[in-house]
Amino acid sequence: MFHRESGYYKTTYKGDMAFYPLPVGRWSVALLGVFFLVVVPLFLDPYYLSVLCLIAIAIVGALGLNILLGYTGQISIGHAAFMSVGAYTAANLITKLDWPFWLAVPSGGVMAAAIGVLVGIPSLRIKGLYLAIATLAAQFIIEWVINHTPAISGGVQASIEVPRPTFFGEKLDTEVELYYFLMAFAVIAIIATMNLVRSRIGRAFIAIRDQDIAAEIIGINVFRYKLYAFAISSFYAGVAGVLYTYYLSIANYEQFLIVVSIDYLAMVIIGGLGSVLGSVFGAVFVTLLPIVIRIFMDTFGAFFFDPVILAQVTAQFRLILFGLLIIVFLVVEPEGLNRLWLNIRNYFRIWPFSY
Amino acid sequence: MRRLDKLLFGAGLALAATGTATSANAAEIVIGMQCDRTGPTQTVGTFLCPGYHDYVNLVNSRGGIEGHTIRVMEIDHEYKVPAGVEAYALHKKEGAVLISLYGTPHTQALTQKLTEDKTPGTSPGFGTAAAANGENFPYIFPIAASYWSQAAAGLEYVRTQVGGDLKGKKIAYIYYDNPAGREPLPVLHKLRDRLGYELREFAVPPPGIEMSAQVLDITRRYRADFVLAHLFGRAPSVSMKEFKRAGYPLEKVLGFVWGGGEADIAAAGGFDRVEGYSAMQFAGVGSDYPVLDEIREMYKAQGKDAPKEMESTVYYNRGVFAAAIHLKAIENAVKAKDSGDITGEDVKNGMEQIKGFTLGGLVPPMEINGFDHEGGGWVRIFQVQGSKFVPTTDWFQGYRDTVVELLKADASRQ
Numbered sequence: 001m002f003h004r005e006s007g008y009y010k011t012t013y014k015g016d017m018a019f020y021p022l023p024v025g026r027w028s029v030a031l032l033g034v035f036f037l038v039v040v041p042l043f044l045d046p047y048y049l050s051v052l053c054l055i056a057i058a059i060v061g062a063l064g065l066n067i068l069l070g071y072t073g074q075i076s077i078g079h080a081a082f083m084s085v086g087a088y089t090a091a092n093l094i095t096k097l098d099w100p101f102w103l104a105v106p107s108g109g110v111m112a113a114a115i116g117v118l119v120g121i122p123s124l125r126i127k128g129l130y131l132a133i134a135t136l137a138a139q140f141i142i143e144w145v146i147n148h149t150p151a152i153s154g155g156v157q158a159s160i161e162v163p164r165p166t167f168f169g170e171k172l173d174t175e176v177e178l179y180y181f182l183m184a185f186a187v188i189a190i191i192a193t194m195n196l197v198r199s200r201i202g203r204a205f206i207a208i209r210d211q212d213i214a215a216e217i218i219g220i221n222v223f224r225y226k227l228y229a230f231a232i233s234s235f236y237a238g239v240a241g242v243l244y245t246y247y248l249s250i251a252n253y254e255q256f257l258i259v260v261s262i263d264y265l266a267m268v269i270i271g272g273l274g275s276v277l278g279s280v281f282g283a284v285f286v287t288l289l290p291i292v293i294r295i296f297m298d299t300f301g302a303f304f305f306d307p308v309i310l311a312q313v314t315a316q317f318r319l320i321l322f323g324l325l326i327i328v329f330l331v332v333e334p335e336g337l338n339r340l341w342l343n344i345r346n347y348f349r350i351w352p353f354s355y
Numbered sequence: 356m357r358r359l360d361k362l363l364f365g366a367g368l369a370l371a372a373t374g375t376a377t378s379a380n381a382a383e384i385v386i387g388m389q390c391d392r393t394g395p396t397q398t399v400g401t402f403l404c405p406g407y408h409d410y411v412n413l414v415n416s417r418g419g420i421e422g423h424t425i426r427v428m429e430i431d432h433e434y435k436v437p438a439g440v441e442a443y444a445l446h447k448k449e450g451a452v453l454i455s456l457y458g459t460p461h462t463q464a465l466t467q468k469l470t471e472d473k474t475p476g477t478s479p480g481f482g483t484a485a486a487a488n489g490e491n492f493p494y495i496f497p498i499a500a501s502y503w504s505q506a507a508a509g510l511e512y513v514r515t516q517v518g519g520d521l522k523g524k525k526i527a528y529i530y531y532d533n534p535a536g537r538e539p540l541p542v543l544h545k546l547r548d549r550l551g552y553e554l555r556e557f558a559v560p561p562p563g564i565e566m567s568a569q570v571l572d573i574t575r576r577y578r579a580d581f582v583l584a585h586l587f588g589r590a591p592s593v594s595m596k597e598f599k600r601a602g603y604p605l606e607k608v609l610g611f612v613w614g615g616g617e618a619d620i621a622a623a624g625g626f627d628r629v630e631g632y633s634a635m636q637f638a639g640v641g642s643d644y645p646v647l648d649e650i651r652e653m654y655k656a657q658g659k660d661a662p663k664e665m666e667s668t669v670y671y672n673r674g675v676f677a678a679a680i681h682l683k684a685i686e687n688a689v690k691a692k693d694s695g696d697i698t699g700e701d702v703k704n705g706m707e708q709i710k711g712f713t714l715g716g717l718v719p720p721m722e723i724n725g726f727d728h729e730g731g732g733w734v735r736i737f738q739v740q741g742s743k744f745v746p747t748t749d750w751f752q753g754y755r756d757t758v759v760e761l762l763k764a765d766a767s768r769q
């Protein structure tokens with residue numbers, strides 16, 4: 001129907017390399033861009049913008065984990081710890097050296113990447129569950145080091161207050177400005193990942209994921225590329241940590257505990273392993289689901305429960321529903337929301353003439 | 356595809372519900388309340404938050420504040436920071452003039468936003484001690500003794516227990532190894548120089564359920580004259596058991612404010628097993644307060660039994676305490692403006708006028724002003740005696756001058 005595919009020929013290499021070879025793809029992406037960059041910030045209440053800001057940060061983090069877990073097949077339960085490395089690095093640079101955000105954000109990422117490479121070294125020898133435990137150890141070691149090194153953590157409270165980012169002398173402190181700030185990084189992260197996974201490095205990652213011995217035989221230096229994967233993944237995590245620090249104006253290690261790592265794992269698995277769009281879907285889903293359930297309970301809960309116990313019921317029910325919905329989604333489509341989306345798209349591709 | 360349709364329909368229904376959310380009523384005053392009923396601190400939240408609601412309902416059932424109804428919007432954030440940030444944004448959208456924060460990381464994450472939006476937030480029993488300095492943190496109100504004030508007050512209590520002079524006494528400080536656990540250290544160090552006691556610190560790594568080595572060290576090797584225990588979660592009950600096992604008199608152990616709930620005593624084996632253990636409290640403990648009788652009567656008038664949460668008096672009363680301070684601040688703001696159309700700034704000013712409001716002994720005789728946002732750092736010691744908590748002191752402050760000196764030093768540092 002809309003997705004008419006015949007009649008478009010690629011006559012140049014450039015055309016072949018395009019992200020969206022079909023006009024309908026280009027148009028829908030352009031429409032989405034206009035919607036999120038113009039319509040949303042102009043017409044939406046700051047509350048919804050703040051939710052979108054949290055989603056934007058989650059997208060950056062989830063993309064990083066997906067590169068490692070979905071594309072390279074190396075599991076990490078220490079993702080939140082790399083976020084904290086980025087957060088504290090940037091917070092120290094910002095407060096002690098007055099670095100602007102365009103230096104602080106990448107340097108937070110680079111520091112996290114460096115630590116990520118260190119943590120990735122065992123991945124040469126160990127795989128699967130054993131690697132998971134090794135990265136779990138990294139989570140606790142990083143937490144402990146930050147907690148016990150005042151030079152990093154900024155004192156007994158282990159929190160460093162950070163001023164708002166400034167952009168050409170303009171202080172970004174309203175929700176709209178922060179939305180643009182965070183969205184810009186999310187868009188850069190998405191485009192960078194899309195390019196990365198179809199480059200030489202990305203293909204090497206996929207080869208390692210599918211069969212590492214075969215990858216080695218065809219000439220991929222597995223050790224080096226595994227470390228690349230850890231570095232790139234941690235870089236994304238570090239950047240997400242810096243963005244988080246900027247958004248909350250504070251770096252605090254309690255924002256990056258193991259629960260957060262688990263949340264990111266959930267995002268990547270629910271969204272779809274090994275897909276860029278899946279990371280976005282997962283970040284949106286995990287951030288929005290509790291909110292939607294709460295709104296649902298606030299609206300309809302009063303019909304069923306006494307107001308005195310409603311608050312208690314809502315809180316418990318939300319957890320149950322959250323778990324239940326995740327199970328339902330995984331049963332309906334184990335390959336994640338991304339596959340669900342592809343199914344819908346493929347259905348409409350030939351609609352109304354199925355088969 | 357049919358299953359998918361149903362899923363999409365369900366999602367659409369939920370989205371439609373968003374649109375029907377009620378908008379704020381002009382006569383209402385909205386308080387945004389964060390709570391944790393399902394996360395790691397649920398043992399506190401499930402008792403504290405009902406206490407908060409009950410007090411607000413009590414005031415509303417009597418016609419509200421000067422005719423204005425109070426609407427409390429509770430959001431459970433599972434102790435997760437992003438959920439807390441989202442909750443605050445929603446509260447702001449609904450026009451909340453006061454935020455009841457819950458949790459140290461949330462308080463820190465929202466400090467900047469609250470200040471920018473000129474909306475006061477309260478953090479009784481958590482948050483940063485330095486935030487008690489109102490000149491430095493104009494919109495953060497600890498409204499209860501910070502860990503600094505607790506440490507100073509604890510030392511004052513120890514002084515009365517060891518014969519009136521701390522000089523040369525051995526004090527052991529056993530603490531949960533996280534920022535909150537380490538926070539009292541500056542006060543303990545500063546007062547050591549002033550009072551001349553000996554201090555040794557014993558860190559308990561999270562999750563704090565293994566501390567036999569530290570307790571043996573304290574009781575056998577160091578032979579402490581008194582123990583200050585600053586522990587959270589399961590750790591307080593473990594510490595009681597371990598000290599008991601080591602044969603150390605529990606009369607010489609003083610817990611900080613998160614180490615003395617009914618649940619902790621129950622987890623340590625019950626009241627009869629930990630006779631003599633005492634803990635600091637920033638809100639009154641027990642059921643014998645007129646305001647609690649009024650809440651029970653309110654339930655009776657509605658034909659219901661009083662909620663079982665009321666039996667856990669330590670945390671339930673803290674909920675009542677927080678609600679009482681909040682509503683007092685709002686009452687001050689409404690009276691000052693002579694209308695219900697108040698802003699966060701009005702409530703901040705109302706908060707800074709709180710003085711001599713004791714609610715029949717449940718609230719300490721605090722005095723909040725522009726500089727002192729913790730109201731003086733009052734605590735009261737409650738001891739386990741004969742299967743219940745018995746107050747062994749009146750409300751008191753400890754070494755206030757040293758705490759204020761630290762607060763001012765922290766202000767000049769920034």
